[in-house]
Amino acid sequence: MARTALFLFPSPIQMPAPLPSSRRGYGLRHKRLRKSWAIKVARGGVRCARCGQLISPHEPWDLGHDDLDRTKYNGPEHRRCNRAVVTHLKEALIPEPTRHSREW
Ligand SMILES: [Zn+2]
Numbered sequence: 001m002a003r004t005a006l007f008l009f010p011s012p013i014q015m016p017a018p019l020p021s022s023r024r025g026y027g028l029r030h031k032r033l034r035k036s037w038a039i040k041v042a043r044g045g046v047r048c049a050r051c052g053q054l055i056s057p058h059e060p061w062d063l064g065h066d067d068l069d070r071t072k073y074n075g076p077e078h079r080r081c082n083r084a085v086v087t088h089l090k091e092a093l094i095p096e097p098t099r100h101s102r103e104w
Helices: 021-043 079-093
Strands: 061-065 073-078
Touching: 021 061, 021 073, 061 079, 073 079
Parallel strands: none
Antiparallel strands: 061 073
């Protein structure tokens, strides 16, 4: 469970190599679903599956997965909401006894 969580949100930037054939179907399905959602998001009125707020047509968004079942999609999520969960999961997985808040 904990080990797979690192791979929950693959980023296109982090995947320069072609996907193995076992994962291509997933990618195609994701692409198709994302495309169909993109039309709805572009029209406006689609709510983020995480925070419930409207997703602006001009705002970056991700097609969010179910946290527990990666074969399911929650629907569009604000990118910031989706990535915030990734950060949260990674923080939860990496043992970090001394965590300092950093000023940016
Ligand atoms: Zn959101």
